[in-house]
Amino acid sequence: MSGLLQQLFNGLVSGSFYALLALGLSVIFGMLGVVNFAHGAFYMLGAFGAFVLLDSAGLNWWLALLVVPILLGVIGMVLERAFVHRLMHLFPLYNFLLTFGIALILQDLIRLKYGVTSQPYPRPTILDGMVDLGVFTYPKYQVFVLVLSIVLSVLVWLVLTRTRVGMIVRASTERAELTQSLGIDVRRWVTPVFGFGIALAGLAGVLAAPMRAVNSEMGADLIIVIFAVVVIGGLGSVVGSVAAGYIVGMLTEFGNFYIPALSQILVFVLMALVLLLRPAGLFGREEGSPA
Amino acid sequence: MATKLKKAGALTATLAMGAVIAGCAGGGPESEGGKITDDAIKLGVITDLSSVYSELAGPNAVEAVKMAVEDFKAEHGDDAVTQNIEVTEADHQNKPEIANTTAREMYDRDGVDAIFDVPTSSAALAVANIAKQNQKMYFNIGAATTELTGAQCNPYTYHYAYNTHMLAHGTGKTVTEQGSKSWYIIYPDYAFGQDMNKSFTEAIKESGGNVVKADATPFPNDNFATFMTKAPTLTPKPDVLGTMQAGDDLVNVVNQYNEFGLQDKGINLAVGLMFDTDIASIGVKKLEGTLYTTPWFWNLDDRSREWADRFKQRTGTRPTFDHAANYSATMQYLEAVQRTGTDDADAIRKELDGHSFDDFFARNAQFRAADHAVTHDAYLAKLAKVKKESEVKEDFDFTKAVKKIPAEEAYMDAADSGCDMG
Numbered sequence: 001m002s003g004l005l006q007q008l009f010n011g012l013v014s015g016s017f018y019a020l021l022a023l024g025l026s027v028i029f030g031m032l033g034v035v036n037f038a039h040g041a042f043y044m045l046g047a048f049g050a051f052v053l054l055d056s057a058g059l060n061w062w063l064a065l066l067v068v069p070i071l072l073g074v075i076g077m078v079l080e081r082a083f084v085h086r087l088m089h090l091f092p093l094y095n096f097l098l099t100f101g102i103a104l105i106l107q108d109l110i111r112l113k114y115g116v117t118s119q120p121y122p123r124p125t126i127l128d129g130m131v132d133l134g135v136f137t138y139p140k141y142q143v144f145v146l147v148l149s150i151v152l153s154v155l156v157w158l159v160l161t162r163t164r165v166g167m168i169v170r171a172s173t174e175r176a177e178l179t180q181s182l183g184i185d186v187r188r189w190v191t192p193v194f195g196f197g198i199a200l201a202g203l204a205g206v207l208a209a210p211m212r213a214v215n216s217e218m219g220a221d222l223i224i225v226i227f228a229v230v231v232i233g234g235l236g237s238v239v240g241s242v243a244a245g246y247i248v249g250m251l252t253e254f255g256n257f258y259i260p261a262l263s264q265i266l267v268f269v270l271m272a273l274v275l276l277l278r279p280a281g282l283f284g285r286e287e288g289s290p291a
Numbered sequence: 292m293a294t295k296l297k298k299a300g301a302l303t304a305t306l307a308m309g310a311v312i313a314g315c316a317g318g319g320p321e322s323e324g325g326k327i328t329d330d331a332i333k334l335g336v337i338t339d340l341s342s343v344y345s346e347l348a349g350p351n352a353v354e355a356v357k358m359a360v361e362d363f364k365a366e367h368g369d370d371a372v373t374q375n376i377e378v379t380e381a382d383h384q385n386k387p388e389i390a391n392t393t394a395r396e397m398y399d400r401d402g403v404d405a406i407f408d409v410p411t412s413s414a415a416l417a418v419a420n421i422a423k424q425n426q427k428m429y430f431n432i433g434a435a436t437t438e439l440t441g442a443q444c445n446p447y448t449y450h451y452a453y454n455t456h457m458l459a460h461g462t463g464k465t466v467t468e469q470g471s472k473s474w475y476i477i478y479p480d481y482a483f484g485q486d487m488n489k490s491f492t493e494a495i496k497e498s499g500g501n502v503v504k505a506d507a508t509p510f511p512n513d514n515f516a517t518f519m520t521k522a523p524t525l526t527p528k529p530d531v532l533g534t535m536q537a538g539d540d541l542v543n544v545v546n547q548y549n550e551f552g553l554q555d556k557g558i559n560l561a562v563g564l565m566f567d568t569d570i571a572s573i574g575v576k577k578l579e580g581t582l583y584t585t586p587w588f589w590n591l592d593d594r595s596r597e598w599a600d601r602f603k604q605r606t607g608t609r610p611t612f613d614h615a616a617n618y619s620a621t622m623q624y625l626e627a628v629q630r631t632g633t634d635d636a637d638a639i640r641k642e643l644d645g646h647s648f649d650d651f652f653a654r655n656a657q658f659r660a661a662d663h664a665v666t667h668d669a670y671l672a673k674l675a676k677v678k679k680e681s682e683v684k685e686d687f688d689f690t691k692a693v694k695k696i697p698a699e700e701a702y703m704d705a706a707d708s709g710c711d712m713g
Binding site: 003006007010013014115116117118119120121122123129130136137139141142210211212213215217218221222252253256257260261263264 | 540568
């Protein structure tokens with residue numbers, strides 16, 4: 001029994017990364033209608049940001065956790081103003097290609113500077129060791145990652161549902177033109193939302209640095225799964241993408257446990273099933289159905 | 292020659308046909324009287340110039356081959372069989388189909404006499420096949436599979452440096468004999484991992500240990516939590532977790548082994564294959580005290596250091612064992628050409644078969660005639676204990692040899708290899 005619980009917990013932890021990344025991707029898609037292919041690259045930049053700050057400035061992980069997402073968020077906003085914005089009125093494929101290109105450029109720049117092997121990153125000392133969770137003990141660091149990701153997801157959900165800003169964002173996600181015609185300036189929220197999504201990816205990257213291999217390709221493998229997560233949760237649905245993140249995390253973990261050879265395709269099997277039975281995603285709403 | 296061929300082909304079909312026929316002759320007619328075809332020795336290095344193995348092999352493997360060429364010329368001066376030695380390089384991106392085409396082009400079109408390196412087992416085997424068809428020399432260095440000197444061996448292919456048997460009989464045997472009898476093995480689910488699992492399981496059983504469980508893991512994979520939590524729940528509880536992962540997957544395994552505190556739960560870590568570049572990526576701190584098997588490391592002794600110093604002057608970095616082996620293999624090949632006075636592959640392999648030697652890389656070494664394994668001593672090594680990463684003053688300066696594994700132990704008996712030279 002405790003074994004099963006432990007696998008469940010493993011799944012939640014790996015789901016934390018999926019959830020944070022899918023959340024950012026989802027918010028960006030909802031607000032801009034842009035599928036951000038560069039999301040994985042910003043996750044990678046987050047991890048590298050932490051590495052560079054530690055390596056060159058001696059800045060510790062806790063500061064990196066604060067500084068790197070903000071920095072990447074600003075870079076994201078600049079990118080949005082400079083490029084993404086200009087292509088938004090065109091066919092979505094243009095922005096898809098743009099962000100894909102940005103991802104390749106970022107990956108190659110990092111590879112040029114740091115090569116192909118991973119960079120070492122130590123765990124913060126306070127989070128070293130294990131914590132007793134009653135049923136089993138678990139690495140402190142991973143528990144911290146899980147808690148932080150849940151707290152962040154809840155915060156984002158509260159902001160979106162309980163504040164005026166959130167209502168505007170949600171309204172423009174659902175019916176941009178209608179919101180516009182009610183006298184709300186939708187456009188001024190586009191850039192910050194894009195930056196926020198990127199910042200979340202960067203944050204996930206900083207969280208990954210001490211436990212995953214830090215190299216230029218780390219985001220490229222992940223992004224495919226994240227797309228599947230977002231589709232399963234329902235494109236543009238915040239709750240959906242977070243929930244799907246944890247579901248996929250647990251699914252992969254159970255797969256690893258019982259049928260390792262299959263574990264990596266399980267997520268795509270689930271995606272296919274969802275598309276077949278609920279094309280709008282588990283939490284998505286069919287176009288035109290009542291709110 | 293090659294560009295001429297292309298131009299000719301572009302002119303007319305007839306001309307192209309003529310050129311192709313001339314090309315097929317492969318420069319043979321031009322070498323009338325001389326024993327060196329084209330009056331040049333041409334070496335080709337097929338390696339990973341752009342992706343995961345480009346640091347442990349890659350551009351610096353090419354440099355090592357060039358370095359050997361220069362040393363050979365300097366050593367023999369005017370007595371050298373030829374001063375005209377060319378080195379060409381190609382990126383196979385670790386893909387068998389690219390390695391296949393590239394090897395064909397090198398032998399057929401460019402008149403390459405010997406191919407070196409070729410990391411990644413599947414690509415290595417593809418090139419062995421081409422070497423056999425073309426009857427040209429091939430020294431594999433970067434790949435680990437025993438198939439090269441086993442079922443898929445051939446008279447023109449030699450396997451240098453290391454193989455899965457060496458790794459298993461170094462690490463697997465010693466760790467078991469030291470008292471860690473029960474193993475839990477995790478291996479990536481592809482050719483290399485399966486081969487490693489097989490070799491380790493054999494070595495462990497031979498040494499009186501047992502494998503509690505062996506799990507295939509997805510490849511590539513960044514989350515091994517399932518296996519880390521599973522390890523202590525197995526019955527009997529394993530004494531040691533044997534990881535056969537390589538590269539980034541290995542980095543993830545070691546990180547997570549540490550996080551899940553398996554050492555405190557009485558489960559040691561044994562690593563199947565580790566390159567210096569992997570250790571640097573993980574950080575010595577997380578690996579301190581880990582035992583592993585290596586055919587060579589730069590700080591082994593004075594002879595190795597002397598070469599490593601020259602390598603560093605040239606490249607700015609310390610060599611991995613792949614780099615050292617590329618140099619050594621190139622030197623052995625060139626010396627064989629020097630001794631026989633020809634670059635004819637059949638003459639060279641006859642010269643090399645059974646040849647014993649000793650250099651800074653390969654000690655107690657022999658080109659074994661029966662299966663074409665180039666056998667030599669290997670080392671069981673231990674990583675230094677450090678308080679901080681900054682204690683490692685130099686690239687890859689973290690290895691200590693614990694025990695020499697004599698060539699006879701490091702390599703399986705030629706009779707067991709399953710090789711039939713035909």
